[in-house]
Amino acid sequence: MTEKMKLKICGMKYQDNMEQVATLQPDYLGFIFYEKSTRHFNSESILELPKSIKKTGVFVDADIDFVLEKINKHQLQAVQLHGKESPEYCNNLKKRHAELVSISHPIEIIKVFSIKDEFDFSILKPYEQVSDYFLFDTKGKLPGGNGYTFDWNVLNNYPSTKPFFLSGGLGLNEVEKINQFVNSKASRYCYALDVNSKFEIEPGLKNIEDLKTFKKNLSTILDNNKEIVMNYNVDEKGYYGEFGGAFIPEMLYPNVEELRQNYLKVMAEPDFQKQFDKLLKDYVGRPSPLYYAKRLSKKYNTKIYLKREDLNHTGAHKINNTIGQILMAQRLGKTRIIAETGAGQHGVATATVCALMGLECIVYMGEIDIARQAPNVARMKMLGAKVVPALSGSRTLKDATNEAIRDWINNPVKTHYIIGSAIGPHPYPDMVTRFQAVISEEIKWQLKEHEGRENPDYVVACIGGGSNAAGTYYHYLHENDVKIIAVEAAGLGVDSGESAATSVLGKEGIIHGCKTLLMQTKDGQITEPYSISAGLDYPGVGPMHAHLAKTGRAEFMAITDDDAMNAGLELCKLEGIIPAIESSHALAIFEQKTFKPNDVVVMSLSGRGDKDLQNYIDYFKI
Amino acid sequence: MNRIVSKLNEDKKLLSIYFTAGYPEINDTVSIIQDLEKNGVDMIEIGLPFSDPLADGPTIQDSSTAALKNGMTTEVLFKQLESIRDTVSIPLIIMGYFNPMFQYGVEAFCKKCQELGIDGLIIPDLPVDVYHNEYQAIFEKYGLINVFLITPQTSDARIRYIDSISNGFIYMVSSASTTGAKSGFGDEQTAYFERIGKMNLNNPQVIGFGISNNETFTQATKYAKGAIIGSAFVKHVTKHGVKTIDSFTKSILN
Secondary structure: OOOOOOOOOOOOOHHHHHHHHHHHOOEEEEEEEEOOOEEEOOOOOOOOOOOOEEEEEEEEEOOOOHHHHHHHOOOOEEEEEEEOHHHHHHHHHHHHHHHHOOOOOOEEEEEEEEEOOOOOHHHHHHHHHOOEEEEEEEEEOOOOOOOOOOOHHHHOOOOOOOEEEEEEEOOOHHHHHHHHHHHHHHHOOOOEEEHHHHHHHOOEEEHHHHHHHHHHHHHHHHHHHHHHHOOOOOOOEEEOOOOEEEOOHHHHHHHHHHHOOOOOOOHHHHHHHHHHHHHHHHHOOOOOOOOOOHHHHHHOOOEEEEEEEHHHHEEEEEHHHHHHHHHHHOOOOEEEEEEEEOOOHOOOHHHHHHHOOOEEEEEEEEEHHHHHHHHHHHHHHHHOEEEEEOOOOOHHHHHHHHHEEEEEHHOOOEEEEEEOOOOOOOOOHHHHHHHHOHHHHHHHHHHHHHHHHOOOOOEEOOOOOOHHHHHHHHEEEEOOEEEEEHHHHHOOOOOOOOOHHHHHEEEEEEEEOEEEOOEEEEEOOOOOOOOHHHHOOOOOOOOOHHHHHHHHEEEEEEEEEEHHHHHHHHHHHHHHOOOOOHHHHHHHHHHHHOOOOOOEEEEEEOOHHHHHHHHHHHHHHO | OOHHHHHHOOOOOOOEEEEEOOOHHHHHHHHHHHHHOOOOEEEEEEEEEEEOOOOHHHHHHHHHHHHHHOOHHHHHHHHHHOOHHHOOOEEEEEEEEEEHHHHHHHHHHHHHHHHHHEEEEEOOOOOOOHHHHHHHHHHHHHOEEEEEEEOOOHHHHHHHHHHOOOOOOEEEEOOOOOOOOOOOHHHHHHHHHHHHHHHOOOOOOOEEOOOOOOOHHHHEEEEEEEEEEEEHHHHHHHOOOOOHHHHHHHHHHO
16 A cells, blocks of 8 residues: 555535534545535535645546536546546646646546446556556446445555555445455555545545544554555655755756656656557567576576567667657757767767767766777767767766766756666656656566566666666565666775775765765765766765665675676576676676575666677676 | 855855865865855855766866865864864855765764754755655754755746745846856856745845856846855865965955
8 A cells, every 4th residue: 555545535415514524624526526426516606615625526428618607617636537528638638637627736536437346457557647646446337326335355456556546335344344455465556545435424524533533543544554555656845755856056957857747747748658559669679588597597496587678679788768858858849959878878879869869968988988988979960969078087987977967967958868778866866767668568468478477586687876777676666576776887896995885885965866875985075986987986875765674674785796797698698698797797696696586587688788899898808 | 043044145246166175185175164254255165075076067076076086084174173163254154965965974074064064955956855854944943044046947936935934136047057167157147036036035145157257257147146266276285275265265356
């Protein structure tokens, strides 16, 4: 279940009764705008309620104009759609609400689905992006308010991460059942309980004493279950636990705020979705295969699947994010794109999408990296990008990022900054994660085809800033049976002074606009990391990963240059795949950790090794 | 009364100078402060150097890197400032990025500032809402004024919000840019200065970024209570050393 389960009391009708109910401080109060209902709300106004209570209008296949009129008239913050409203309807409602009522306070859309004993969850999919919550109610004669529960075990198979309301027949007699539910997997994404008819003296008139008792019982249940209350996604303020936020100079505020206000809205647009999916399919070549690595599995006596992000166009997972962000930039009317790059993979992925869309592209790259990554510099230039050397500080990725941020400060109006990792000020970590989440979305159905189940025992990915890891974990974050392993670069050894193992060596601090774990002196100066892999050579880690480390949700492992290089070469020989050195770090864990023969381990093979050929040649004297 | 507030109450246009502590030499801090006061400067921003100064142009980046190389740290700076109030009476502000303060401990940092006689802080990457929600009470407990930046892109509503949180002055960034000299102010800037002037804010404004000489200083103070010079001063000490501060201030004020 999500943080603290909320309470919604529905079917309010009488002003005096409403006033009493409001003293119980429910999170939502529902008003039914459906003439055929015995609880039809037809008063001229709703009395003033405390701000913490969200006024929710319940509608059944109503005209959008009618809904908007009610929202406006009664200052509703949420609408609950009980009829056969289509995804387009939801989307139009959101859009028109933004245009006509308020752009800063989007209306919450709660889409209702009725469940009997079985339910085809695939019908939720088109509503994922156009609604804020789902509500599951008992299927009966009437659209809601039938007064009995459905079999909540159905929710064990809930495939989504969208928070939902549980409704239908909840009363005092159900308290024990709710207790069991809260303790079960079925409640994992349960956001709120919705009560109505079981607390009535007559339709629309609530029994205050019974509601009081129920609320008290519910608090007791929730207090006893605190340990399972954990959210690994970003919260509404932009934090993952204590990490994240937007620590930016005022000069960047308008840009970052514009993005924050729009990114979810834009990503929810069906047109955007369609274009993103199409480009991923036709241009990037997705879905990327989930490959059962037979010989590797045999050697380590476990079942290893490789998610082949290395087969994407441009050779790594990076392009998933740049495609998403270039579409975002276009929607926001930006014409000039900037990016930072370390090894050049993100720079190439950005230059590629800029060429695709015909936009100006400037890539900042540390002077030292420019010298050691010549082929990628050439690629970017061929793709039409301007590569600008970062000459300050240590002249590597960290400084390239500083320069890109400075560019954005100096060009605030028409420029979009495509950050390449799950770092930066909110909303970047979340936005990048959402674009990369296609990785775990695919793993789910692909693994089902291979193994008959969506959840592996382990998901594994290497971490620099952490974008491929974020995408690989995303749909598994709240699946407690899936263990998460994050692999950092130990460089010459964690204690050698030449390392990038941030979870071990880092302390909480602020880097590039977010609060996270970072490597720094005790005086708070950011230090230089080291790894043979340019992609892992970053002194911080994305805030989501800092939270995963801090809470123990993910196990962090550190792999040295030597172990990574050997694991990379081993994959070449056993499977005929030359991995990027970043990915080789993940592969090296099999020498360090023993898995059971029946364990299913899914590992993100984040990139291909072409760019690292010279490194492999030098290292192995090939 | 906080020295910044008393200074703002004086009937004159204020010249404020920024310098990077520990630059050009580690022990120049105290003498720079004393010389600036002696030469008619009204307020000083002591720059606590940071490894990754996002909002700064090349001049202050380089001076920060050099200062860190010279061994400047928060501890060292505090040590240097121990007796500063024996000789200096103008307002002193520490300007720096948030991470070093965060590592020192925000409350410990503020307490130390009060002990030393520091009057305020400018922290470009501590956003106003985070300050408001988490740190304002601590700053106020130790009598420190926190100064916020606004830019030509800052909306009127946000300026009003910043004004409501501020209790000293508002740092008006002259144009959308990092620190460092530009070639004077154009129509766009003067329109922005006028627009802010007409808002009748509670806090006076001091203009910074792009002030480098008498002309830009005069232009800026036509619209604001004062102006801040940073990069141009750092450049001056790089070129002419710390013994010629008088010639710099003269070139601005005359």
